Amino acid sequence: MDQNESNFINLEQKLYQLVDAYRNIKKEKESLKEEIDALKDSLKTSRSEVLKLKDDNDRLKVANAMLGDEEHRRLMKLRVNKLIKELDVCIAQVKKEKG
Template structure:
């Protein structure tokens, strides 16, 4: 009888330990979920900021090219040629559809 009581007490202690571990893991999971959500928001904000900076860089390159900066002059010519080709392509499509 004493042996059974001791076994039962050991089992009860192990179950209590498991419950405590479960609660700890559950709390840690909640903290990690919150951190994950925070990091996702931070990443999204960084991506938006990065896109705005890339647009600013493009704009500055165009401004530099227009101001006569030799470094960007060739880039500007290539960009203008590309735009002209696109316009020519659109005009050709309009003519074939008419």
């Protein structure tokens, strides 16, 4: 019976170690989930900030072009041409619907 008791005690110790390792892994998993959620929020905030900054940058370029800045004059011409093309497409669609 001594050998059986020894085997049982060893098995019981290993079981406790396994349960303890499982609990530690479970805690680590929860911690990592929280970290992932925090990083997702941070990424979302950063993306929206980048979009806002890009929009602000575009507006500043257009404002500089309107002020006559030589560097941005070409940009303004391209933008005006794009808007004219969009208007032409709209006018054509309206004529098509009426006709």
